[in-house]
Amino acid sequence: MTIRQNAAQAPLAQTARRSRGTVLHPFERLLALTDEWRTRREIERSIGRLSNFHLRDVGLTKFDVEAACADSFDRSASRALMSVGQKRSGNW
Numbered sequence: 001m002t003i004r005q006n007a008a009q010a011p012l013a014q015t016a017r018r019s020r021g022t023v024l025h026p027f028e029r030l031l032a033l034t035d036e037w038r039t040r041r042e043i044e045r046s047i048g049r050l051s052n053f054h055l056r057d058v059g060l061t062k063f064d065v066e067a068a069c070a071d072s073f074d075r076s077a078s079r080a081l082m083s084v085g086q087k088r089s090g091n092w
Helices: 003-009 012-016 026-049 052-057 062-070 077-089
Strands: none
Touching: 026 062, 026 077, 052 062, 062 077
16 A cells, blocks of 8 residues: 555544554654644634634633644644533533
């Protein structure tokens, strides 16, 4: 299998979310970091522009969004926000 086939078959999201301590091929690591960077930019553009009222409706604050986007790239910002939102909204 070539790198192109591997990249097509294994979504970048899976590569980015491998367990800690897993050794990634440098190219896979670069793709995972690029994917996470794009995800964070999209989060900042969409969720970051919501009013406090709308953020509170989904169990988030502006600080949660800023903290998730400023965290280490080894951690998924979208998963961090989902976790915080679920904890605050009572998992309904």
